[in-house]
Amino acid sequence: METDEAKGRAFLERYIKQTHQGNMEERANIRAIMTTAVPGVQYGEGVTIQDVKRVISGTKDSAAGPDGVRYSYFKDADEKDLQGMVEDFNESLAKGKILEEWLHSYLMPLPKPGKDHSNIKGYRIITMQNTYGKILEKIVAKRLAIYLEMKKLLPDGLGSYRPGKDTCTNTAVLAYDVVEGFQRKEETAMAAIDLEGAYNRVDYGKLMDLLMEMDVDPWLIQWISEALFERKVVLRSGRWMSDPVVIASGLPQGSALSPVLFNIYTSKIARIGVSGAGRILTFADDVMIYGEGRDRLAV
Secondary structure (H helix, E strand, O other), X not given: OOOHHHHHHHHHHHHHHHHOOOXXXXXXXXXXXXXXXXXXXXXXXXXXXXXXXXXXXXXOOOOOOOOOOOHHHHHOXXXXXXXXXXHHHHHHHHHOOOOHXXXXXXXXXXXXXXXXXXXXXXXXXXXXXXXXXXXXXXXXXXXXXXXHHHOOOOOOOEOOOXXXXXXXXXXXXXXXXXXXXXXXXXXXXXXXXXXXXXXXXXXXXXXXXXXXXXXXXXXXXXXXXXXXXXXXXXXXXXXXXXXXXXXXXXXXXXXXXXXXXXXXXXXXXXXOOOOOEEEEEEEOOEEEEEEEEOOXXXX
């Protein structure tokens, strides 16, 4: 394929095949349940100007979404403008409704380092969402992450996208256990599992069930169900742009919500017990299962 349009259509077709679950009716039914689950519960702590300032000041400029707005634009906003954002965000949370344009995104294929760039598999597609909506997503994600840690709802073996739980932390745990096993004259047998297309395979209904099991604020669950329901995307390839396409993905690539929600979705994997000495450790979408003993076949 030589033209920008031919390449773009190929990238878009592959992206849709990988991400779009196509279960719109099922999602609509689940979302309807979420919107009726909160009438008797008072809306909790709202978004504040401090929340908005914290996100804006702590985020560097990245490629802009379809609206062309960057984080730096908001750094020059005055108190009146910021208060307007706060009111927009709190209205969205209280009603469980999100303006469609907040979730609009550009898709852009980027070559993977060291890969064959004459092959479509040598590229990855990045998502550039409109910044206004991303700010509220970051606030909700932060609030949800704090709740999970305060309530100790995530197992110790779940080791990514958490404060003090970087990937290197679980690597150190594994190394320590192996060395200790050597001291006991034991071997460590390991199995490494890579969850292919992990974000894309997250089940919308099961995720909502897990959020309710963890007793997350029903207002947040209602808003998250809306945020994940569907997204409108446009793919850019050189000078060519596709028509808008509506995608119902598992967890949206590039969303601040996705890492936190993926932790919730995979938390039960890290809770599975291992008979005898050993652990199950997770590293985002990678799982390490290992056991220790003197009989290799028994381990």
